[in-house]
Amino acid sequence: MPFTEEDKLLIKGLREFKHYGAQRLINEFPTKQWSLAGLKKLLKKIDTTGTIKRCSGSGRPRSVRTSVSIDAVNELVLSQEGQPQTHRTVRQIARQTAIHRSSVHRIIKRDLALKCLKKKRAHELTEANKAVRVTRAKQLLKKYPDHMVSFIWFTDEKLFTVAPPSNSQNDRVYVGQMTKKRDVDASRLLRTRPNFSQSVMVSVGISSLGCTRVHFLDPGTKINGAYYRDMVLKQMLLPDIRHVSGTEFFVFQQDSAPAHRAKETVALLTTETPDFIPPTLWPPNSPDLNPVDYCVWSVLQECVYRTKVDNVVDLKQRIVTEWAALDHSIIAAAIAQWRQRLYACVRAAGGHFEHCLQ
Secondary structure (H helix, E strand, C coil): CCCCHHHHHHHHHHHHHHCCCHHHHHHHCHHHCCCHHHHHHHHHHHHHHCCCCCCCCCCCCCCCCCHHHHHHHHHHHCCCCCCCCCCCCHHHHHHHHCCCHHHHHHHHHHHCCCCCCCCCCCCCCCHHHHHHHHHHHHHHHHHCCHHHHCCEEEEEEEEEECCCCCCCCCCCCCCCCCCCHHHCCHHHHCCCCCCCCCEEEEEEEECCCCECCCEECCCCCCCCHHHHHHHHHHHHHHHHHHHHHCCCCCEEECCCCCCCCCHHHHHHHHHHCCEECCCCCCCCCCHHHCHHHHHHHHHHHHHHCCCCCCCHHHHHHHHHHHHHHCCHHHHHHHHHCHHHHHHHHHHCCCCCCHHHCC
16 A cells, blocks of 8 residues: 555654654554555665655656657647647647657646647637727727616627537547447437527627516518617517616617618617617627627526427527526626726737636
8 A cells, every 4th residue: 555645754753763663663553554565665765865755766767758759749739839720639749759648648738837728719800800999998998987887788699509509529428448439329429410400599688787588580580770670679679678777777789780780770779778889889890898798698508508409499498498597697797897808808909808818
């Protein structure tokens, strides 16, 4: 049985101050299950070196993690530096260097002191986009101080499909060590998905004051300016927002989709809302600045797809149920980050900033 650090300290103390031998230690501590040979070896080390720590250079010499192997792994694992899309996985590095994957992992972690960061998808931003994002982020910070954020209603639309979003990165199936892949049933190894999955378009609004109901847009309808104004705004979002807000002041937010920035839409919101963030003020390509996009949709999606969805009717019912059960503290926390994200956008000169957030 190997010695723990506490065991080693105890043995060292009894050896130095009471001169206990190996047999005496076994007799004094019968429950420890120490071996006589192991104790003799440890006592000899204590007598010779005066320490219980592992001596430098002791143990089996390295056969794989040599300087040559470390240099080879270092060159491949950092191959994407300055050369996008040239990154190699641990499996690819192991094949190319003929080093076992576990040794490649140890070289990366222990010898090179590197850690792996996961890439995320994001909107592509041009230099023009970045410049506009900075300007408008500053304008939003100036126009809507902390005490005003609670009155802002953030809105967005999202397409939900009956087939769940697919992410096979961590989807694993364990079988016996002697089992060959060809002997495993295909249903265990394949995640099937229909080519054309049924879907529903959902529209919601959130604020620190409360939330709108979940609204389903008519299937097959083109979401143009007229439909957005007559159905989404007049019959869905604005009545709910007025009901939750009461007679209080509120600010309406929307992104810069074509139907949203139409002249008739802007004119409608000018007359029908106490205040709204116009397309000329909302930063372009900025789902990272809308709490519905950067938080709420992902939380709702995770809840909806916990189990397999049968059909569109089941999908709608789940969305309604999970939306009603969604803890409002999650929404409030997401909205509380809004100004912090605007500041982060400014610091990033309009570029991507989510990787810099704590």
